[in-house]
Amino acid sequence: MGIPTTSTNVLNLRNFILWAAVMVGWLLPINGDLLAQTSATRNSTRKIRLTPNALTKQAGSAVNWEPDFETAAQKSKESNKPIFWYVPTLKGTFMDRKSEIDRYMLSGPFSWPNIIEVINEYYIPVRSAPTKKQQADHKLVPYEFIEPGFLILQPDGKCDTKIDRITTMHPRWFRSLLTRPLDQPHPLPTQPKVLATAWQQFITGDYEGTAQTCTLVDNEDVLPASARCELGLLKGMATFRLGRHQEAKSIWKAVSEKFPDEPLAWKASAEAQGAGPFYRGFEVHTNLSKQALLAGMESQGSAAPPKTFTESELWNYGTNFLLGMQDQAGGFTDSDYDFGGTDSLPNVHVAITALAGMAMLEAMKRPDCPEPLKRRLPTAIKRAFEFTTDDSRINQIDRDEILWAYAFRLRFLSRCLEFPQTITGISKEELKLNQQKTVALLEGVQSRGGGWYHEYNNPFVTATALVALEEAKSQGANIDATKIEKGLQSLLSDRFANGAFPYSSGRRKRNNEGTEKDFAASAGRMPLCELGLFVWDKSSETALNTAVKKSLDFHDNLDIALKYDDHTSTLAYGGFFFWYDMRARSETIRNLKDRELRKRCSKIQRSLIMNLPELDGCFVDSHELGRVYGTAMALLSLANCDPADPAQP
Secondary structure, three states: OOOOOOHHHHHHHHHHHHHHHHHHOOOOOOOOOOHHHHOOOOOOOOOOOOOOEEEEEEEEOOOOOOOOOOHHHHHHHHOOEEEEEEEOOOOOOOOHHHHHHHHHOOOHHHHHHHHHHHHHHHHHEOOOOOHHHHHHHHOOOOOOOOOOEEEEEEEEEEEEEEEEEOOOOOOHHHHHHHOOOOOOOOOOOOHHHHHHHHHHHHHHOOOHHHHHHHHHHHOOOOHHHHHHHHHHEEEHHHHHHOOOOHHHHHHHHHHHHOOOOOEEEEEEHHHOOOOOOOOOOOOOOOOOOOOHHHHHOOOOEEEEOOOOOOOHHHHHHHHHHHHHHHHOOOOOOOOOOOOOOOOOOOOOOOOHHHHHHHHHHHHHHHOOOOHHHHHHHHHHHHHHHHHHHHHOOOOOOOOOOOOHHHHHHHHHHHHHHOOOHHOOOOOOOHHHHHHHHHHHHHHHHOOOOOEEEOOOHHHHHHHHHHHHHHHHHOOOOOHHHHHHHHHHHHHHOOOOOOOOOOOOOOOOOOOOOOOOHHHHHOOOOOHHHHHHOOOOOOHHHHHHHHHHHHHHHHHHHOOOOOOOOOOOOOOOOOOHHHHHHHHHHHHHHOOOHHHHHHHHHHHHHHHHHHOOOOOOOOOOOOOOHHHHHHHHHHHHHHHHHOOOOOOOO
């Protein structure tokens, strides 16, 4: 975030004082309703984070964690059992939201009874951050180990297994990582028939049937408390997948209160507070192939091993996931990206809903889209339209992330106009009306200097606005030419002579040539920034080609930040930039006029994307933006790539 740009007049001085007061916490109490406190009166950068209740705090405590690593090491030698060392964070890490990520693990894998049983019986478990020496001995350092993760150490200290980058929590996969090193097979324990039936229904996507099966035994005392608790938890999960999120929270809350001594009740409490991994989209229970179960062994963390999925499978799995995360109002609200303050979250949710809507539109276009998905998608797309165009969903006081709400809403509306009403359920007249309205809103948040603003003035945001406005203009929307010209001049003034772009806008020396480091630092944003100029005839084919080629040349600088929840280096990359930059690069490649260059770059880009799915066929770049955002952006990136060559494997 940046200090507000101000002049010396009294009004701006007053605004600066208000901004500073918010930053030091003078104006807002710590607890209370988020929007009532932050968005009703002023733009705020205050981050108000969840306080877990007593039951949520117990999540993960059924694992017999030793008090410290030294005790665990001594008990390991005495018992000859290996150490299961859960590493929630590292010293010197760049990770934001460490407590939230830790809670996903505690109320995720460490809450499932069949995982707890394996850990407690066959391992000496300890949960601790490594010392400086341990970090060096086991290479537990930023970039090489991205939390959360775990190690399995033999009594002599030798490391047998090291897994990090766990951004998809699948209980069956996680348990397989624990049982694989053991001498004998450890099949899952037998479940009561009704529970097994409910799980089978859930895994195959029969959420109505799951909820009904779970309801049939709500008051049955013939089952043990643990099974009844699990059925209640599962009923809430099925209800959530049906889009009834508030009802799901109520079910989970009731379960947690009815069975307060059960580990899954503590998980239910976390989910009821919106702090659990299932609610946030990180915990999944889909069927996994044998290849996917090798994640962590033949890939990094929860990423799928290479060639686990075809492109068709990625579209099907990704689209199904999106449909299962949409709420009844049509929104996708799993993201907790709050770098612009808690008051900015409504705008983040509108932006991500628009991106998910765009991805669902692309799914509808595919000839291999299965009929069950084709039947569900039109309703989901229309609900996304209703959510994104409902101005009550937007916090117009927020300045930090409102650009995304308007820009991506505009792009979603423009994409909807490419489809017949029979697909979207929305008339062309209504789409055009909302498109023109959103054009005015996007133009209205332009900064005085001509650029657009996201937490701070920067060229990639300006380019985002310019591309969105050009797309609307191509469909007949009325655009303010003066604002476009100011935006283009702002973007041109940011561009270095060599074609690189800085991280933020500002006064610079004239004729700044730019360096190779500037290329490395702007590899992610260069294609988008150049595209913003190109679509308005302020750039050349040569400049666009260079932007794409340099972006691919320096891709490693972007890749190294994947799955970090903050900036990771002096180059200012972060996990949350990954799919933003990848989608923009794909779109820029699509605009290349040189057919051979486009074909080569598209092939490289497609290969990069195909190597990045999680073990369930979805995508993520950071915990904060979430798996809905990552999956939608990855699918949009794929959609912009040329189709795969059938002759290639």
